[in-house]
Amino acid sequence: MRIDPYMRRGLWKCQHALAPYLFVGPFGLVFVIFLLYPLVSSLVLSLYDTASPRAMRFVGAGNYRYLLTDWLFWGAVANTAYYTVVFLIVEITLALGLAVLRNSRRVWGRNFLRFAFFSTHLMGHVFVAVLFALLLSPRGGLMNRVLSAITGSEVEINWLGRPELAMPAILIAAWWVSTGYAMIYLLAALQSVEVELYEAAEVDGAGRWSQFVHVTLPGIRPVLVFLVVVGVIGGFQLFELPYVLFGGPGPNGRAVTVVMYLYMVGFEMGNLGYASAVGWMLVVLIAGVSAVQLRLSGALRREE
Amino acid sequence: MAERIQKTEFRIGGIQKSESRREGAGVVALNVLLYALAIVALTPLVWMVCAAFKRGEDLFAYAFLPWDHLGNLSLDNFRLLLSREPFARWLINSLFLSTASTVLSVLLSSLGGFGLAKYAFAGRRAVMLLMLGTMMLPGVVLLPGSYMLMYRLGWIDTYWAIIVPGGVSAFGMFLFMAAMRQVPDELLSAGRIDGCSELRLWWEIALPIVRPMTGAFTLLSFLASWNAFLWPQVILQNEAKYNLPIALANMVALPEYRTEYGTLMAGTLIAIAPVVILFFALQKDFVAGLSSGAVKG
Numbered sequence: 156m157r158i159d160p161y162m163r164r165g166l167w168k169c170q171h172a173l174a175p176y177l178f179v180g181p182f183g184l185v186f187v188i189f190l191l192y193p194l195v196s197s198l199v200l201s202l203y204d205t206a207s208p209r210a211m212r213f214v215g216a217g218n219y220r221y222l223l224t225d226w227l228f229w230g231a232v233a234n235t236a237y238y239t240v241v242f243l244i245v246e247i248t249l250a251l252g253l254a255v256l257r258n259s260r261r262v263w264g265r266n267f268l269r270f271a272f273f274s275t276h277l278m279g280h281v282f283v284a285v286l287f288a289l290l291l292s293p294r295g296g297l298m299n300r301v302l303s304a305i306t307g308s309e310v311e312i313n314w315l316g317r318p319e320l321a322m323p324a325i326l327i328a329a330w331w332v333s334t335g336y337a338m339i340y341l342l343a344a345l346q347s348v349e350v351e352l353y354e355a356a357e358v359d360g361a362g363r364w365s366q367f368v369h370v371t372l373p374g375i376r377p378v379l380v381f382l383v384v385v386g387v388i389g390g391f392q393l394f395e396l397p398y399v400l401f402g403g404p405g406p407n408g409r410a411v412t413v414v415m416y417l418y419m420v421g422f423e424m425g426n427l428g429y430a431s432a433v434g435w436m437l438v439v440l441i442a443g444v445s446a447v448q449l450r451l452s453g454a455l456r457r458e459e
Numbered sequence: 460m461a462e463r464i465q466k467t468e469f470r471i472g473g474i475q476k477s478e479s480r481r482e483g484a485g486v487v488a489l490n491v492l493l494y495a496l497a498i499v500a501l502t503p504l505v506w507m508v509c510a511a512f513k514r515g516e517d518l519f520a521y522a523f524l525p526w527d528h529l530g531n532l533s534l535d536n537f538r539l540l541l542s543r544e545p546f547a548r549w550l551i552n553s554l555f556l557s558t559a560s561t562v563l564s565v566l567l568s569s570l571g572g573f574g575l576a577k578y579a580f581a582g583r584r585a586v587m588l589l590m591l592g593t594m595m596l597p598g599v600v601l602l603p604g605s606y607m608l609m610y611r612l613g614w615i616d617t618y619w620a621i622i623v624p625g626g627v628s629a630f631g632m633f634l635f636m637a638a639m640r641q642v643p644d645e646l647l648s649a650g651r652i653d654g655c656s657e658l659r660l661w662w663e664i665a666l667p668i669v670r671p672m673t674g675a676f677t678l679l680s681f682l683a684s685w686n687a688f689l690w691p692q693v694i695l696q697n698e699a700k701y702n703l704p705i706a707l708a709n710m711v712a713l714p715e716y717r718t719e720y721g722t723l724m725a726g727t728l729i730a731i732a733p734v735v736i737l738f739f740a741l742q743k744d745f746v747a748g749l750s751s752g753a754v755k756g
Contacts, residue, residue: 174657178574189624193604271497277688281704434600
């Protein structure tokens with residue numbers, strides 16, 4: 156079949172004009188159906204009391220009102236906040252120390268060290284939790300064996316059974332996974348600080364510590380802020396590690412995080428409506444913390 | 460560049476060249492410290508590998524390997540895993556799910572990223588703002604709504620529910636958009652003059668240029684679905700459909716695997732092996748990929 160040349164040119168122009176929509180279209184379609192729609196639907200659901208996908212009752216702001224005085228929810232928030240703060244302080248301190256060491260002078264076997272510190276980050280949180288559930292087991296677990304060897308007496312700490320040790324157990328696993336990863340970022344940041352700045356500081360008679368505080372820290376500030384932001388978002392979404400490590404809420408519910416609470420309410424008890432309210436409350440909490448963070452990092456910048 | 464890094468390292472150490480006598484001892488101390496820390500980091504992994512090959516009685520008798528009778532090491536744990544549990548099935552499920560959602564997500568993100576980067580069209584800004592907005596939200600807020608949608612579609616306990624939503628990655632779309640901005644417009648015009656269709660411009664010009672980024676994003680995407688737990692746990696009910704994270708999480712909850720934990724460690728070893736192999740094969744890209752998006756200091 157011969158196509159009329161005018162029509163042919165018309166078709167060609169047409170495919171150019173339509174191209175962007177055809178390119179963005181498939182993504183857009185999936186985005187609207189599987190992301191935007193569930194998002195709106197979660198918001199609507201949060202106004203209902205549900206016992207199953209078919210049994211729903213409109214309660215308006217009732218879920219949110221109940222949430223404000225739900226001490227199980229606020230307990231989960233407290234656990235999550237405690238985890239996030241302690242996790243970040245220790246992670247960043249350790250990672251920065253490691254990065255400074257790794258960055259200084261002649262270090263042998265860089266590839267091996269990178270593998271050693273980074274390899275832990277390759278494991279998914281579920282696999283890490285499985286591993287640590289066994290490492291921390293009271294009898295035969297490596298943790299107690301090492302402690303026994305150090306103290307010289309038989310140590311049988313029930314890491315996963317004592318309420319006050321629930322968070323430390325989660326934190327140990329979390330630090331093991333992510334410190335090396337944070338170190339990689341900080342190492343890259345350290346290497347990008349201008350050498351001239353150190354030279355200038357030295358000319359001005361600044362010592363090693365003073366160089367670190369006045370040249371290094373301001374230089375790597377963007378990466379520090381990035382790590383804090385990522386850490387807070389990740390901390391507030393903590394789920395797999397405690398859920399698999401303890402097989403649920405842990406001793407006295409000390410391992411319950413906000414996301415675990417959402418999961419238990421929505422998918423173990425079947426109240427999707429209340430779970431949605433928990434989800435949106437989490438959005439509000441993260442937004443609040445982010446706003447404070449922005450304020451603080453802005454304030455720090457002005458101070459300099 | 461290399462020279463600059465060398466110099467920086469030297470400076471941060473803060474030691475003058477004239478102090479070279481002290482430097483020798485310092486270097487040794489530094490390396491000893493770093494290697495000690497590296498050993499601490501690797502110990503849990505080594506312990507896991509040892510446990511995977513130990514037999515029942517040796518698991519509790521020896522922390523690592525039974526040095527006096529190494530002949531007792533065996534593949535029994537792996538055999539048990541395959542005979543007592545449908546572990547091969549779970550492994551194949553995981554490979555299938557991760558591959559399918561990675562392919563879909565790379566395809567949709569790269570097409571969309573090209574469209575957003577290289578064409579001006581009505582609604583472009585709106586699309587970008589909408590995606591940026593959703594990127595800030597914690598993913599779990601979608602969970603109840605998504606479950607409801609899957610219930611209505613009849614997709615509960617199907618792989619559709621995992622693969623198709625896995626294709627939406629606003630993050631991937633932005634990565635591709637940023638990378639494809641670097642594709643010179645002259646190349647695209649030249650292609651058009653030569654009679655390339657718009658789709659061929661994407662496939663034959665843009666995609667090859669952004670190949671390093673594609674590699675990094677593919678890895679990230681595969682890793683994310685390989686480790687995915689919460690959403691599959693909500694959706695999958697039939698044991699035969701489980702992926703490895705769900706399967707192992709269920710196994711660790713069983714008392715029998717707390718005592719015969721060699722089997723469980725063998726399973727975990729298999730579960731992380733593909734990722735470790737990928738790491739060794741693509742070490743440089745891997746680190747670059749995982750730290751892509753890092754802000755330059």
